[in-house]
Amino acid sequence: MIYHPCLFSDRPYMSDPLSEVVRLLHPRAAFANIISGKGNWAVRYSEFGLPSFCIVLKGSCLLTVDRHEQITISAGDFILLPTTPAFTISSFAPVPPVYLDPNKVVRGSELRYGEQEGSPDMRSLGGSFLFDCSDPGLLVSLLPKVVHVQNSVRLSQLVQMVSEESTGQKPGSEFMLSRLVELLLVEAMRSAAAGNAPPGLLRGLGDERMARALKQMHARIDHPWTVDQLAKISALSRSAFYERFTRMVGVAPMEYLLAWRMEIAKDLLRDNGLAVSEVAERVGYGSTSTFSVAFSRHVGQPPSRYARSE
Template sequence: MDVLSSVLRELRLESASYRRLELRAPWRLRFDGGLRGVHVLVRGACSITLDEGPPRLLEAGDLVVLPRAGAHQMSSVGDERGPATSALDLARRTTGSELQAGGGGAGTTVLCGAFFLGDEGHPAIAGLPRFIHVPAQGGQSPPWLAGLTGALAAETVDGGPGSDVVMARLSDALVTRALRYHVEEGGDRGWLRGLHDPWVARALTALHEDLAAPWTVASLAVTSGLSRSAFAARFADTMGQSPMQYLTHCRMRRAMTLLRTERMTLASVAARIGYGSEAALSAAFVRYTGVPPGTYRRSLPAIETDVPQAQSSH
């Protein structure tokens, strides 16, 4: 399995249902953060602004994904500082999958959804980009995007029984392809950028394929095809952490998943993730979480929650 697929399985990507926004200028919507948003511009043009940054123009066929759940605003072009309506409030007072807002000017249609990550503590989250923009070319989306958004648009408006499941799976594919696009573009520091670097990617692939192997910086360097010092420096610059820090984080998140989902002894968990004994696992687990593995497992009924089912404001 490739690293992107492996990490997304570990993150447990889950998508929420979509809304179709029919907007007429002037309009301005505020997304207050907390949801990892997806926006597909079906028709027209608009601006999107993150935090206090400059407005970015979006055109028909564009896809935007906000993996870090950052607050942002969208508006008709030229109305970036006009009165803002909360997208969540608009969704709450509108029944059905189609939302309308704005005045009587030029029309814009946006498909908006959200996705959640089941493992919010996974080290890969820190490496997700704040903003992914997949632009259309001449008003036409890339073929992969056109197919997915066409199916999403149809399901949003005309969906029947099982529609939420269909939209969720389509959205999962949409988000995954957007992340792949970001990898291919060689984006910001983090594991996605690491997949674009052939030397770091070799080490990441080997590491995720066998977390239990007795990895060292030296053995990962051999796998990557670089000297130990060159590999360590390249990995840290690309990933924002050392190889051993990344390995420890991945092993601890896997241990937490196994303790939560599998009826395994601590010795079996230790062997599965590369620790020679329960004592070695316990020591590392306490350093990472602050509690022993047994205490963590016993506390799970009180602290474990499902992926949130919040109403999408998108």
């Protein structure tokens, strides 16, 4: 069950949208492998489809993600690929790549590219996330296709802890990994919000005025918000707020609010055993029938059927 103070209390509460998104993803675990290379080498990975990450511990190499510009990654750099399309990782000298299927990589084992003996020129930690949520596309919609964070001590420390927990098999490691994944995602999202995030929640949170409106929308999801009210919170005229919100977040304010209400509704229907009428009320609908129509249009099936299927 996801605890939303705005849904279960009459007290005012300044919600943290980023934290809410991570909770809705239900991150469960992460796995990491040591990856090293020496000499001239290149490895081509087929499409994985799920979020994966890498942090360079020593040296540097080239990363070429399909449909994205080639980048150099060096010690201290963190990479997050929300959907992990096919990509190539290599040394700087051009050589024919070795082809690997990411689904067949043995978790916890060290991967060595190029020359097998001697101290590596490049050493990194790479791994993937697992989620319990039914809609990992929520993460994909928030982030650019390649998140590249440079010289983040915090991310380096977190990934090192993920490696230790995923290989150590100590008591409580499952709980530790789920918490570490949450921290990794928040840290990566913070970095993206301050950098090259596409239009969406992260970019909106990077704008001080839009952040005010977004936090209120998340904190009081059951409130009958209007564009005028949100514009006032942002200290902007109605037209200026509407234009800026749409440009930053990628959708109009009421469209964003509807989408977020539906995400909360799906979570409540999955995990809480609530009646549809109760869910409707908690996400701001005074009429169960109106909620059912909106949910069916947005999700593709009525809320009662969705609850049963989940």
